[in-house]
Amino acid sequence: MTLDAAGLLAILPLLIIGAGTMAVMAAIAMKRNHKAAAALSFAAIIVALISAWMPSSVGTRAVTPLLTVDDYSRFFTTVLLVLSAGVILVSFAYLDTTAARREEYYLLLLTGTIGALVLPSASHYVALFLGIELLSIPLYALLAYLPHRERPLEAGLKYLVLAGASSAFLLFGIALLYAETGSMAFGAVAAGQLATPAMVLILVGLGFKLAIVPFHLWTADVYQGAPAPVGAFIATVSKGAVIAVTMRLLFESGALSWTAVRMLLMIMALGSMFAGNVLALMQTNVKRLLAYSSISHLGYVLMGIQIGGALAVRAVAFYVMAYTASVLLAFGVVSALSAGQKEPEELSELEGLFWTRPWMGVMLTLSMMSLAGVPLTVGFMGKYYLLAAGADSSAWLLSIGLVVTSAIGAYYYLRVVVAIYSSPPEPTQAYQRVTWPASFALMLATAVVLWLGVYPRLGLHRLDLAGSLRSAEQRSTATTR
Amino acid sequence: MTLIWILAIPFFAGLLAWATARLNDSSPRWISLAASVASLALTLQAWWARAPGARWAAEYNAPWIPEFGISFRLGMDGLSFLLLALTFFLTAIGVFASWTEIQESVGFFHLNLMWISAAIAAVFVALDLFLFFFAWEAMLIPMYFLISIWGYERRVYAAIKFFIFTQFSGLLMLVAILALCFAHAHATGVITFDYLTLLSDPRSNTQSLWITLGFFIAFAVKLPMVPFHTWLPDAHTEAPTAGSIILAGLMLKTGGYGLMRFVVPLFPDASRTLAPLAIALGVAGVIYGAILAFGQTDLKRLIAYTSVSHLGFVLMGVFAFNELALKGAVITMLAHGLSTGALFFVVGALQHRIHSREFGRMGGIWNVTPRLSGAALFFVMASLGLPGLADFVGEFLTLAGTWQATPTAAAVASLGVVGATIYGLKVVQRVLYGPNVNNLAFADFSPREAFIAACFVAASLWIGLYPAPVLSALSTSAEPFSVITSITRSFR
Numbered sequence: 009m010t011l012d013a014a015g016l017l018a019i020l021p022l023l024i025i026g027a028g029t030m031a032v033m034a035a036i037a038m039k040r041n042h043k044a045a046a047a048l049s050f051a052a053i054i055v056a057l058i059s060a061w062m063p064s065s066v067g068t069r070a071v072t073p074l075l076t077v078d079d080y081s082r083f084f085t086t087v088l089l090v091l092s093a094g095v096i097l098v099s100f101a102y103l104d105t106t107a108a109r110r111e112e113y114y115l116l117l118l119t120g121t122i123g124a125l126v127l128p129s130a131s132h133y134v135a136l137f138l139g140i141e142l143l144s145i146p147l148y149a150l151l152a153y154l155p156h157r158e159r160p161l162e163a164g165l166k167y168l169v170l171a172g173a174s175s176a177f178l179l180f181g182i183a184l185l186y187a188e189t190g191s192m193a194f195g196a197v198a199a200g201q202l203a204t205p206a207m208v209l210i211l212v213g214l215g216f217k218l219a220i221v222p223f224h225l226w227t228a229d230v231y232q233g234a235p236a237p238v239g240a241f242i243a244t245v246s247k248g249a250v251i252a253v254t255m256r257l258l259f260e261s262g263a264l265s266w267t268a269v270r271m272l273l274m275i276m277a278l279g280s281m282f283a284g285n286v287l288a289l290m291q292t293n294v295k296r297l298l299a300y301s302s303i304s305h306l307g308y309v310l311m312g313i314q315i316g317g318a319l320a321v322r323a324v325a326f327y328v329m330a331y332t333a334s335v336l337l338a339f340g341v342v343s344a345l346s347a348g349q350k351e352p353e354e355l356s357e358l359e360g361l362f363w364t365r366p367w368m369g370v371m372l373t374l375s376m377m378s379l380a381g382v383p384l385t386v387g388f389m390g391k392y393y394l395l396a397a398g399a400d401s402s403a404w405l406l407s408i409g410l411v412v413t414s415a416i417g418a419y420y421y422l423r424v425v426v427a428i429y430s431s432p433p434e435p436t437q438a439y440q441r442v443t444w445p446a447s448f449a450l451m452l453a454t455a456v457v458l459w460l461g462v463y464p465r466l467g468l469h470r471l472d473l474a475g476s477l478r479s480a481e482q483r484s485t486a487t488t489r
Numbered sequence: 490m491t492l493i494w495i496l497a498i499p500f501f502a503g504l505l506a507w508a509t510a511r512l513n514d515s516s517p518r519w520i521s522l523a524a525s526v527a528s529l530a531l532t533l534q535a536w537w538a539r540a541p542g543a544r545w546a547a548e549y550n551a552p553w554i555p556e557f558g559i560s561f562r563l564g565m566d567g568l569s570f571l572l573l574a575l576t577f578f579l580t581a582i583g584v585f586a587s588w589t590e591i592q593e594s595v596g597f598f599h600l601n602l603m604w605i606s607a608a609i610a611a612v613f614v615a616l617d618l619f620l621f622f623f624a625w626e627a628m629l630i631p632m633y634f635l636i637s638i639w640g641y642e643r644r645v646y647a648a649i650k651f652f653i654f655t656q657f658s659g660l661l662m663l664v665a666i667l668a669l670c671f672a673h674a675h676a677t678g679v680i681t682f683d684y685l686t687l688l689s690d691p692r693s694n695t696q697s698l699w700i701t702l703g704f705f706i707a708f709a710v711k712l713p714m715v716p717f718h719t720w721l722p723d724a725h726t727e728a729p730t731a732g733s734i735i736l737a738g739l740m741l742k743t744g745g746y747g748l749m750r751f752v753v754p755l756f757p758d759a760s761r762t763l764a765p766l767a768i769a770l771g772v773a774g775v776i777y778g779a780i781l782a783f784g785q786t787d788l789k790r791l792i793a794y795t796s797v798s799h800l801g802f803v804l805m806g807v808f809a810f811n812e813l814a815l816k817g818a819v820i821t822m823l824a825h826g827l828s829t830g831a832l833f834f835v836v837g838a839l840q841h842r843i844h845s846r847e848f849g850r851m852g853g854i855w856n857v858t859p860r861l862s863g864a865a866l867f868f869v870m871a872s873l874g875l876p877g878l879a880d881f882v883g884e885f886l887t888l889a890g891t892w893q894a895t896p897t898a899a900a901v902a903s904l905g906v907v908g909a910t911i912y913g914l915k916v917v918q919r920v921l922y923g924p925n926v927n928n929l930a931f932a933d934f935s936p937r938e939a940f941i942a943a944c945f946v947a948a949s950l951w952i953g954l955y956p957a958p959v960l961s962a963l964s965t966s967a968e969p970f971s972v973i974t975s976i977t978r979s980f981r
Contacts (some may be wrong), residue, residue: 363594382656383626392663396557399667400674407664415657422633422649429638465554 015071021056021085022125028052029118035113037287043367045098045111046445049118053093056125060085068476073193074135075126080321080476084128084252087329091244091336097449098340099237105347105440106154106235116146124249130143131260133182133192136253140178140217144171150238151230157349163233170226172218178213181206196258207263208272214257217250221279224303227342228287231299236351239295240339243302244332246485251306251328255313255321259477264316270326273314277406280307281413287419297420298338301379304413308394311406313410315397318474323393325473330390330460334378337453341372344450347440355424359434365439367427378457380421381414385461414436491547492563492614493536496572496607498528499580503603510596512945517599518605521584524603528610529577536570536962546570553620558670558681562616563679567966568819571959572746575826578948579604579738583731585941586834590730590841591639591717598639601631605735612743618666619682625707626659628740640727646729647720652718658710665703669755672696686873688754694882701759704752705767711744714767714804715774718797725793730837733789737796738830742822745803749815753807759810767808768895772902774801779908783915788839789846791912792832795872797903799825799880805902806887811971814890816963821883823959828871828880831945835865838938839920842931853925858933862921864942871949873913874906 016023033047037039048280060082066076075081096117103110123142130136148171182192184206188197198206212223219227231239258264258273284304291297309331312324345368346351352358362369391410391457398407442450460466502524506517539546545564553561565573583602591598608631628653637648666682673687674680681687710717721741725733739745753760780799785791799821806818838861839854840846855862871878874885892899912955934942952959964970 075952377630380656381660382630383623384630388626391660392667395664395667396671401669411657411660411664414660415653418653418656419649422652426637426645429634463553465556469583 011072013045015069017062017409018069019071019075019129020059020062021121023054023088023409024059025052025059025118025122026105027124028056029115029122032118033435036115036291040109040111042100042104042110045114046096049114050093050096051138051469052118053089053121055094057086057089057093060089070131071129074132074138075129076131076476077129078476079471080252080256080325080473081129083325083471083473084248084328085125087123088124088248089334090129091248091332092117092241094235094336094340094390094449094453095241095245097445098240098336098343101344101443101446102235102237102343102346103439104443106349113150115364116150116153117241119195120146121234121245123261124245125248128252128256130253131256132195133185133194136257137175137178137182138475139249139253140273141175143200144175144217147171147238147242147246149232150241151237154235156280160235161233163230166226166233167230170230174213174216174223176213177209178390179218179458181209181211184209186294194257197262203263204268205234207261207266210257211254211269211276214250214254215276218247218254218306219299219303220276220306221283221303222276224280224283227303228299230295231302231418232295232353234295236295236339236346236353239298240336240343242336243298243339245248247302247306248328248332251309251313251324255324256477258313258428259316264313270314273310274406276410277307277310277314280310281409282307282416285413285417285420288417291420293353294342294355294358294424295351295353297424298335301420302335303448304337304417305379307413308410308465311403311410312397314406315401315403317397317399319393320397321474321477326393326464326466327390329456330378330386333456334385336389337371337375337450338379340446340450340453341368341375344368344442344446345439347438352403352437352439355427356433358424358427363432364428364436368417368439368442371450373425373428374454376421377439378461380418380465383461384458386457386459386464387461388463389464414449491531492549492565494974495535496563496614497532498524498531499603499607499610502744503600503607506599506603507596510594510599512896514592514595517596518584518588521599521603522581525577525581525584525606528606529574529581530810532565532573532577535565536574542827549813551775553617557619558679559619559685560617560683561620562683563611563614563620564616565614567962568746568749569613569966571609571819571823572742574740575742575823576610576613578607578944579734579826579830581736581833582830582941582944583698585937586734586837587731588686588779590837592711598635602731602735603632604631605635605740607724609735609739609743613746616684617682618684618687618751621684622659622663622666625662625743625747628743629655629659631682632736632740634731634737636724636728636880639729639744639899640732641729642727643723643910651720651724654717658707658717661703662707665700665707668700668703672700680857684751686902687956698762701752701756701763702896704747704756705763708744708747708752709770709804712741712748712800712804713744713797714770715777715797715801718774718778718951719794722790722793724739725796725833726787728893730833730840733837734780734830735835737793737833738826741796741800742826743883745800745807745818745822748804748807749818753810761810763802764808764810768805768891768898771801771804771806771808772898772905774798774804775902775905776908779905779912783908783912786848786922787846788851789833789836790838791916792829795909795912796825796829797845798909799829799872801905802884802887802902805891805898806979808921809887809891809898811893813891814887814894815889815970816947816960817883817886817890819883819963820952820956821887824871824883824949826866827949827952828878830944831864831868831942831949832872833946834941835861835868838934844927850927852923852927853921853928854929855921857931860942861941862933863933864939865921866917867942867946868949869913869916871953873909877950877953879949879956882953 128138288300378385782794
C-alpha cells in the first residue's frame with residue numbers, strides 16, 4: 009500500500025499539527041513571543057479541526073498499513089483536537105504568571121497532540137507504539153515544566169519511570185504476538201498458546217497509561233504534582249487517545265471474545281470503579297481527588313468496552329466526550345484561579361468560591377455534578393448510555409457496580425460542592441483574575457456539559473463508530489485468508 | 490402547551506429571581522410568589538377547561554432523543570392534577586413562609602425553591618420514563634443546596650445523606666427503567682420509553698420481579714418506607730422551613746405517586762407478589778414511626794417521624810389493591826402535605842422566635858401567643874386524624890379499604906392512629922400548655938403568618954368536610970384505578 013494523494017488528505021489533521029509544530033519551533037527561534045507561540049499553536053489546531061471534516065473525508069480508508077482513517081478515528085480526532093485547543097487556552101494565562109520561558113510549552117503540547125492523534129487511527133502495533141511514545145515523551149517535560157517547584161519535578165520523574173515500565177510490557181506483548189502471527193496488524197488472527205499472555209501483557213501496558221486498577225498507584229502523585237493545565241492534558245487528551253486505541257485494538261484483534269481477556273477486563277473495570285471511588289473519599293486536595301475519580305471513570309469506560317457491541321461503542325465514545333469535557337472544566341477552573349506560585353487546589357482554598365467568584369463557583373459545581381453523574385449535565389447522559397448498553401446486553405454485574413460506586417462517589421464530589429458554597433474565610437482567598445482565553449475555554453466546556461446533558465442529539469448514531477471497527481476486522485480476516 | 494407553561498414559569502422565575510436579587514431583597518420573593526400563584530392558576534384553569542370524558546386534561550408531546558425513542562411527553566389526569574395543585578400551593582406557602590426567615594443570598598434561595606417546584610411538577614406529569622427519571626433526579630440538586638446552605642446546625646451531614654440515599658435509589662431505578670425498555674425492545678423490535686406504550690404491553694417474565702424491585706426501592710426510599718427512612722429525620726430537621734414544607738409536603742409524595750403511577754400499573758403480577766411484604770412494611774412504618782415520634786425531644790424531629798408513620802398508610806393503601814384504599818392513600822398524601830407542611834411552618838415560626846426546637850426550652854406559650862398556639866393545636870389535631878379534617882378522611886378510607894384485603898393489617902395499623910393521638914397530645918402538653926417555666930415572651934403571629942395558617946386551615950377543612958370533588962377528580966384517572974380493579978377481579 010503506497011501513500012497517495014487521497015491518503016495524504018485523509019491524514020491531513022496529523023500533517024497540519026506536524027507542520028504547526030515546526031512553525032512554532034521556527035517562530036521561537038526567530039523571536040520569543042508568548043502570544044505568538046500560543047496563537048500559532050491554537051491556529052494549527054483549528055485548521056486541523058476543519059481539515060478533519062472536509063467533504064472529501066468520508067468512508068473508511070487505510071493509509072499505509074499503519075493507519076486507518078474512518079468515522080471512529082475522525083470522531084476521536086475531533087474530540088482530542090477540541091480538548092487540546094481547550095488546554096492551550098487555559099494554559100496561556102497560567103503560564104503568563106508562572107513560567108519564565110513559556111514558548112516551548114506549546115511545542116511540547118503540540119507534539120503530544122500528534123501522538124494522541126495517531127492513536128485513534130492506529131490499526132497496527134507499530135502505530136500504537138509510535139503514538140504512545142510520541143504522547144508520553146513530551147509529557148515528561150511538560151510535567152516538570154516548572155522546575156523551580158518541588159512537586160512537578162517529582163511528578164515528571166514518576167511518570168518517566170512508569171511510562172518506561174509500561175512501554176516494556178507493551179513491547180513484550182507485541183513481540184509475543186508477532187512471534188505467534190508474524191504480523192503487526194491489529195487484525196492478525198492469533199489463536200495459539202501465546203495469544204492470551206501476549207494480549208494480557210499489552211493490556212497491562214495500556215492499563216498503566218490509563219491508570220486502571222491495579223496499575224493506578226502513580227496517578228494521584230502525578231496529578232497533584234502536575235501544573236494544572238498539564239494535569240488537564242493528561243486527564244483529557246492522553247486518556248482519551250489511549251482509550252480510543254485500546255477499544256479499537258480489542259475489537260479488531262477479536263480479543264474481546266476471549267474468555268481470559270473478558271474476565272480480566274471485568275475485574276479491572278469493577279476494581280477501578282470501587283478502588284477509585286473509595287480512595288477518593290478522604291481526599292482534601294482537588295487534584296488528587298480528580299486523580300482518583302479518573303480511576304473510577306476509566307473503570308466505567310472499561311465496562312463499556314467489556315460489554316462490546318454497537319451500542320457500547322457509542323456509549324464509550326460518548327462517555328469519553330462527557331468525562332473529558334467535565335474534567336477539563338475542573339482543571340480549567342483550578343488553573344484559571346491560580347495566582348503566581350500557588351494553585352488553589354486544597355478544599356480549604358476553595359471555600360466560599362461561589363460567593364467571591366460566582367461564575368467560577370458555578371462552573372466548578374457543574375463539573376463536579378457532571379462527574380458525579382447528576383442529570384442536566386453530560387456526565388449523567390454518559391452514565392445513561394453505559395447503563396443502556398449494559399441493559400441491552402444484560403451486563404447486570406457491571407451495571408450494579410456502576411450504580412453502587414456512583415452513589416459512593418457522590419459523597420466526595422459533594423464535599424467539593426460543600427466547600428464552594430460554604431461561607432468564605434476571612435480574609436478571602438486571593439485568586440487570579442480570569443483572562444478572556446481561559447474564560448472562553450471554560451464557557452465552551454460549560455456549554456458542552458449543559459447542552460449535551462439536556463439535549464444529547466449529537467447524531468452519534470449517524471456516525472458508524474462500531475461499523476468502523478467491525479468492518480476493519482472483516483477486512484483483515486479477508487486479507488489473511 | 491399549558492403544561493409546558495406550568496413547568497416553564499417556575500423555571501424561568503427562578504432565574505429571574507436570582508438575577509434581580511442584586512437590585513433588592515424583596516424582588517425575588519415577589520417574583521417567586523407570583524410564579525407559583527400563576528402556575529397554580531394555570532393548573533386549575535387547565536383542569537376546569539378539560540374536555541369531558543378525555544383521558545388527559547392537558548397533554549404535550551414532542552420528540553426529545555429519538556435515537557432511544559425518548560420523547561418529552563406530559564399528561565395531566567385527575568391524580569396528577571391534585572398533586573400538581575398541591576405542589577404550587579405549598580410552593581407559594583413556602584415562599585411566603587421564608588419571607589423573613591431567609592436573609593442571606595435571597596436570590597439563590599428562590600432559584601432553588603422555584604427549580605424544586607418545577608422538577609416536582611414535572612415528576613407528576615411526566616409520561617415518558619426517561620423524562621420522569623430526569624425530573625426525579627433534578628429535584629435532588631436544588632434540595633441539596635437548600636438544606637446545605639440555609640439549613641441548621643448539622644446541615645452538611647443531612648444534605649449529603651439525603652443526596653446519597655436518593656441518588657443510589659434513583660440509579661437503581663434507572664437500571665430498572667433501562668431493563669424494562671430493552672426487554673420491550675428485544676421483544677418488539679422498537680425501543681421506546683413511552684409510558685403508555687409500555688403500559689399496553691405488561692411484562693410478566695421472570696426478570697420483571699427484579700425490575701419491579703428497582704422501581705419499588707427508589708419509591709420506597711422517597712416515601713420513605715421502613716427501613717429506608719433514616720435520611721428523612723435528618724433532612725427534615727436540618728432543612729430551613731420552606732425546605733421542610735417542600736420535603737414533607739411534596740417530595741415524599743413523589744414516592745407514593747411513583748408507586749401508584751408506575752409500579753402497580755406496569756407490573757401487576759410482580760406487585761401482587763410484593764404486596765404482602767409492602768403491606769407488612771407499611772404497617773411497620775405506621776407503628777414504628779409513631780413510637781419513634783413519641784420518643785423525640787426535638788419538635789421538628791418529632792414531626793419528621795410522624796411522616797414515616799403517615800406515609801406507612803399510603804404504602805399500605807396502594808398495595809391493598811382496591812379502589813377505596815387507593816383513594817384513601819391519595820387523600821392521605823394530600824392531607825399529610827397540608828397538616829405536616831403546616832406543622833413545619835409553625836415550628837419554623839417558633840424556632841425563629843426562641844432559636845430552639847427542644848421541648849425543654851418551650852412550654853406554656855398558650856398565654857404568650859394565642860394565635861400561634863391555636864394554629865399549632867389545630868394542625869396537631871389534623872395530624873392525629875380528628876374527624877372533620879383532611880387526615881381523617883384519608884386514613885379512614887385507607888383502613889376501610891385495607892380491611893377488605895387484609896383485616897389483620899388494618900387492625901394493627903389502626904393502632905397507629907392511637908399512637909398519633911399520644912404523640913400529638915405530648916406536643917400540645919409540652920409546648921402549648923403548662924407553666925411558662927422558661928419565661929418565654931415573644932411576638933405572636935404577624936398578619937402574614939396568620940394568613941398562611943388560615944390557608945392551611947381552610948384547605949384542611951375543605952378536604953375534611955367535603956372530599957367529594959377530590960374523589961371525583963380521582964375517578965377520572967385511568968391509572969392506577971382501572972388496573973387496580975382488574976387486579977382485584979383476578980384476585981377473586
